[in-house]
Amino acid sequence: MANASPPGYRTGGEGRPGSLTGSAYREIRRRVLHLELAPGARFTEKAVAGELGMSKTPVHEALALLAEDGFVEVIPRSGYRVSRVTVRSARELFDLHRALEQDAAASVACRPTEVTTLVARENAWVRTRRPVESPDAWLDRYTRLHLLLAEPVGNRHLRRALGGTLHAHHRLLRLCVAADGPHPRTIAGDDAPLLEALAAGDPGAARRAVHTRLTGCRERVLDTLLSSDALLDVNIAGPASRS
Numbered sequence: 001m002a003n004a005s006p007p008g009y010r011t012g013g014e015g016r017p018g019s020l021t022g023s024a025y026r027e028i029r030r031r032v033l034h035l036e037l038a039p040g041a042r043f044t045e046k047a048v049a050g051e052l053g054m055s056k057t058p059v060h061e062a063l064a065l066l067a068e069d070g071f072v073e074v075i076p077r078s079g080y081r082v083s084r085v086t087v088r089s090a091r092e093l094f095d096l097h098r099a100l101e102q103d104a105a106a107s108v109a110c111r112p113t114e115v116t117t118l119v120a121r122e123n124a125w126v127r128t129r130r131p132v133e134s135p136d137a138w139l140d141r142y143t144r145l146h147l148l149l150a151e152p153v154g155n156r157h158l159r160r161a162l163g164g165t166l167h168a169h170h171r172l173l174r175l176c177v178a179a180d181g182p183h184p185r186t187i188a189g190d191d192a193p194l195l196e197a198l199a200a201g202d203p204g205a206a207r208r209a210v211h212t213r214l215t216g217c218r219e220r221v222l223d224t225l226l227s228s229d230a231l232l233d234v235n236i237a238g239p240a241s242r243s
Contacts, residue, residue, distance in 0.1 A: 024062035094218040097165040105206035112201035181224035189213040
């Protein structure tokens with residue numbers, strides 16, 4: 001069975017390393033993030049258990065945790081559906097993700113000695129202009145970088161919440177690639193100002209760097225998704241009638 005990708009900070013559902021429930025969680029989440037299970041796709045517990053070569057119990061437990069973490073939705077008496085992506089959900093995700101990452105970045109900037117090695121190693125990758133990796137490879141490393149930057153955050157609840165929004169953010173960027181958008185590096189924006197602020201131990205600059213990058217990323221993601229052929233025939237309903 002493939003390992004979950006991207007690696008990094010564990011969200012709440014991953015369970016104990018080596019457990020069957022944790023393995024099922026990571027593999028199903030990987031399929032969702034890599035669009036092997038497309039947004040809105042329906043599936044059954046039995047089918048997934050068969051594909052993973054597992055009994056239904058760990059798969060059932062994993063799917064319950066994935067539903068709790070927002071990756072799938074339970075359809076009563078029918079099965080499951082991969083969480084859909086809408087313009088509203090994308091906007092709301094970015095608003096939450098930006099708020100969480102700003103707080104995390106400010107917190108990490110107060111611990112510069114803990115991120116010195118990480119910043120030095122990743123700064124070279126962030127600043128490299130050529131050659132650019134494939135979208136898949138770049139997305140995995142980008143997500144891993146941000147998951148690692150969250151590690152020194154002292155608040156474990158903040159780390160868990162940020163881990164969840166980072167994986168959802170990863171799926172949005174991958175959807176943009178699938179919609180024939182530009183390379184995800186262009187959509188995600190420049191992380192160099194954030195790494196500089198962390199290295200300098202400047203919480204205010206770190207917060208501003210996150211806000212600037214994710215605000216631009218939000219607009220580029222929405223522009224790319226709204227330009228997708230997949231939306232050309234979507235019905236645009238008028239405002240709900242008022243009683």
